[in-house]
Amino acid sequence: MSLRPTIDFLLNDWLSVERLNQRERFSDHSRETFDAVLDTCERIAREKYAPFNRLVDTQEPHFDGEKVILPQATHDAQKAYAESGMLSAAQDYEIGGMQLPYTVEAAANAFFAMASVSIGSGLLTVGNANLLMAHGSEAQKRVFALNEFSGRWSGTMCLSEPQAGSSLSDVATRAVPDGTGFESDPLGPRYRLKGNKMWISAGEHELTENIVHLVLAKIPDEHGKLVPGVKGISLFIVPKKLVDTEGQLTGERNDVALAGLNHKCGWRGTTNTLLNFGEGKYPVRGDAGAIGYLVGQPGKGLQCMFHMMNEARIGVGMAATMLGMAGYHASLDYAKNRPQGRPVTSGGKDAAAPQVRIIEHADVKRMLLAQKSYAEGALALELYCARLVDEQHTGAPEAADDARLLLEVLTPIAKSWPSEWCLEANSLAIQVHGGYGYTRDFPVEQYWRDNRLNMIHEGTHGIQGMDLLGRKVLMENGKGLALLAGRVNATIERAIQVPELAAHANALGQALQDVGATTKAAWATANPTEALANAVPYLQAFGHTVLAWIWLDVALAAHAAPDSSARTGRLAAVRFFFHYELPKIGAWLQVVRTRDLTCADLAEDAF
Structure with a gap:
């Protein structure tokens, strides 16, 4: 199973990324040049990264007293990545860049994260150099940033x-x-x-x-x-x-x-x-x-560093997403090939009846659909955020400012939601594999271990929750939250006209209304201790509402596409998310809305 059809659909059928070529900065590009970049990155990831994912997990870096030793495969992968030009993909032609839209750059980097997030690519190096391009002196840009973009x-x-x-x-x-x-x-x-x-x-x-x-x-x-x-x-x-x-x-x-x-x-x-x-x-x-x-x-160092930290948070979200995707692909392949059990319709007791593949069992389909809804939904979210970056940098002034503010609100979700739910996808991937999934003979246990970090680094869930509820939804008098609500309502208005999607549109409308009312209730006493006591449940409910919106918007593009198994699968993932996931927000919002202090007030000796 290949990632490429999903990337192509999201970039071209959903985000219409080729329209960016109408902007002066990207005017030299076309669907063909974008595809060429994706082809190159997909090939390097397949040849230099994926075969060595287990190797770099077992041959950890070690210090010989003078230098840190890494496997040769890591050196080869990093060299191939630097030579691909991806470190400077979004930079100006004048400094050796490709002037590539960030949306395409993010999609291309997804191949590396899926092949071996542990080997890594250029996340910190690019973020470091981008910070210097924004805040450094001309000498600092020339000496430090340009040498990072070159891979030197x-x-x-x-x-x-x-x-x-x-x-x-x-x-x-x-x-x-x-x-x-x-x-x-x-x-x-x-x-x-x-x-x-x-x-x-x-x-x-x-x-x-x-x-x-x-x-x-x-x-x-x-x-x-x-x-x-x-x-x-x-x-x-x-x-x-x-x-x-x-x-x-x-x-x-x-x-x-x-x-x-x-x-x-x-x-x-x-x-x-x-x-x-x-x-x-x-x-x-x-x-x-x-x-x-x-x-x-x-x-003013922290203000400068937030330039890099926000990039890194979206990068962490993409890493978590692609680990979830890797686990989904692995468990789907396993489920299609592993015979076990017999159909429920036969009572499952006829030992003489042939075994069925486990993908024919309803509960395995549930776990696979959950993984698909988490991983593909998260990928759509990350690419949507990348599209906002392009809008911020190359859009008309008003649209650019709206994109900036929307990105502020969505960044805690782009980091935290995939790191929680694509980790859950990896846990389900292990479950699909059964006992084999818990062994090192299959890759899914490594995907889970690799993904467990993403809930921690670049700001824990607690930090992201307080950032969202304590700052982002309040900033500029709530303008960012209002902008997001406007985007969500626009999707609802389109979807409600499609009979197959109308019920989902109504459910999303109710969820949006509940989140808005809960935001006001949390701050009703203007007491930060009360408002932020349940910032993480708020983050979870907000995130699920955002992902329901993303999926509904994707569903509109999928619904308009010709009949195919991919179309059927996407629309099934939408139904799954609205039937199984979106209803969860009620419990999360309840404790936020009532400013429940069960956790905040408990004395430590009670533990």
């Missing part, structure tokens, strides 16, 4: 610390000016950093000739004290190896040292590190501290 260097994001985790206001890494004239360095104001960073993906390796760390740190005040909270956080470029203003390595190692590798449940092919900055293992230029260059203004 790679990038990281260094936020969390061992004692702080997601609480960025508590970061303790310090940055002090590096001597006199520190502000005149051509690469930016030069500082010395000291501190420790934890959970740094791709923080140490030999895949590229340099690693560009983007590090959050605090500049002490005039009394040498760190400013509490997020206001004192600044952002710094801290290269593993020092470079000159032409982007050439100087031969000096910066004072960034590997303190340890984290041994993970999944994503084992991706190096995950604890890094020490400025602890003296690699003294540089006769002084203590890692050399870093300030990005943007002092104290």
Whole structure:
């Protein structure tokens, strides 16, 4: 079973991505050039990634005392990815890019995530470089971002610390000016950093000739004290190896040292590190501290970093989606070929009757339809968000601003919903396989392990829930929520005219009304403690409502398509989601609407 027909349908029949070619930035492109990019990425993923997914899971990165060792397959995959041009796919022609719509770039990257999310592609490197293109100086763009886009260097994001985790206001890494004239360095104001960073993906390796760390740190005040909270956080470029203003390595190692590798449940092919900055293992230029260059203004580091964090959150959502898709394809193939049991119609007791394949059992069909509705629905959501990015960057001013605000509201869903429900899809994939699914002889247990991280990194469910209910639905006086409701209602109005979809349209209308009323009820007392006590159930209900809308909109495109097994399958997934999934929102919204404090008020000794 191939992913490509689903990608083609969503891009062309649903999102009509070829219409983007009418915009000046994409005018050189056509359906043929988009297909060529998809063909190339599908081939590289099939040849360089998929065959080695199990290998990188079993041959974990290890440190030999001098460098981190990764399998040759990882080196080959990363080289092929860089040579494909995908690292700079969306960039200007002038800097070696393809000026490809982000929607097509996201779809092309889906092949790599499905083939081996553990090997990875260019998520952090591209996000790092994109941040520098938005907030860096001209020298920083030229020296650091362009070398990342070329694949010569790679990038990281260094936020969390061992004692702080997601609480960025508590970061303790310090940055002090590096001597006199520190502000005149051509690469930016030069500082010395000291501190420790934890959970740094791709923080140490030999895949590229340099690693560009983007590090959050605090500049002490005039009394040498760190400013509490997020206001004192600044952002710094801290290269593993020092470079000159032409982007050439100087031969000096910066004072960034590997303190340890984290041994993970999944994503084992991706190096995950604890890094020490400025602890003296690699003294540089006769002084203590890692050399870093300030990005943007002092104290504005978190605002800059959100540029990368939001990209990463959508990337996490896509990774979770494609792991769910991989499990679905694997369990569908297994169900079509595994004989077991006999038809219920015969009482299932005639031992002489031939066995049936397990896909003929209603409960197995239920599990397969659940996986399909989660994974394909999530893929449609991620591509819709990617389409909003294109609208934000190339649309007319009003449409671009609407896209920006819609993306703000949808980002917590794009990250959290696939990470929860495509993980559930992977659990169902194991169940379809039965006992075999729990063994390492089949790939579905690895898909589950790899996917379990996605509910945690780039902001846990709790963080995403508080972001959605505490900030996103309230921002700009609720304009983003109103915009989303407008889009949903437009789909409902179209679908209600189609007899086969009218009941779904009415159900979605009721769900939208319930979410709106619950949002108001949650904030009725204007007490954040009460409003946010059940932020995660709100996130779940909001997410299911968004996915019901996405599926109904997809269903309109599917309904208009000629009869085929793919059309039948999509419309069945829509029915499944509306019959089995959307009704769940009632229980989630109930505790939010009543501001239930069962959890918030319980004393710890009661546990």
